[in-house]
Amino acid sequence: MEYSSFPFSFSSLLNKLPKEKWCRTDLSNWESFWYTSSHLIAAMALKLSLEVQIFKENPNPDLSYMPSPRLFQTHVPYPMLPQSVKNSACKIVIKRPEKILFLRYEDMMEDPKTQLRRLACFLGRPFEKEEEVDKVLWRCSLERLKNMEVNQHGVDPRLGFENKFYFRRGIVGDWKNNMTDKIKEKLDHMLLP
Structure with missing residues (x-):
């Protein structure tokens, strides 16, 4: 699928999203989740299609008649869930926790x-x-890997930067020396319930 096959507003939205270089492609951040362009287009189209189908027949569905517990199954990553689900008192259950x-x-x-x-x-x-x-x-061990010749002087062939940048100090809490309060708040907002 190409951008040109979507309405203009859809294409312009794609062009405005934050992007990062990853391997040999760009990742775009949409609703706090990073996608390759092909996956992003599919996710956006699916969400649009799903919303249209849900609200086509009943724009304000009343689910109170359904017996409790009401279950909703999805493979959607948590960051992509609608705010109404994330902000509700619903319980999110992982299907097979023994696999995680x-x-x-x-x-x-x-x-x-x-x-x-x-x-x-x-x-x-x-x-x-x-x-x-x-x-x-x-x-x-971090010390052993960090001191290997390939990791001190080698270059990642896919990304083009030095391998030594994969290694930090390896100390719990060291992130405080590398992140501003603003970045910490942004991460907390994205990751904490």
Whole structure:
């Protein structure tokens, strides 16, 4: 699909969205979510089509007659959900939580062995020997990776910037030294419920 196949207002909206270079294409930010151009066009068209279908028959649907609990199923990423859903008291449930593992950087820094074991079990590959855990931790250590020749002097062939920029200090809370209060507020607004 190309921009030209959509109404002018749709095309002009696409051109006004914030963009970032990613690999060999641009990403556009729409409703707090980053899309490649082909995915963005599809998401916008789908949302427009879905809204038209929903409100075509009944512009003010009364769902109170439906028995509780009323369920709504979607694959839409959380940032794309309508504000009415996000601001409501509805409960958002992940269909198969056993397929999702949450790891916090702070927890990994505090107790890396325990977190690595959790990850290995989640992937269905638990460690058999303690030495394996130590070996993986050594291979993945920030200091070791940061000091590798390729990461000190190499260049990412896809993005064209030096590999050393992938590595920061690796200290919990170091983001405070790199983000302004305005950026922090913006991230909190985007990520916190």
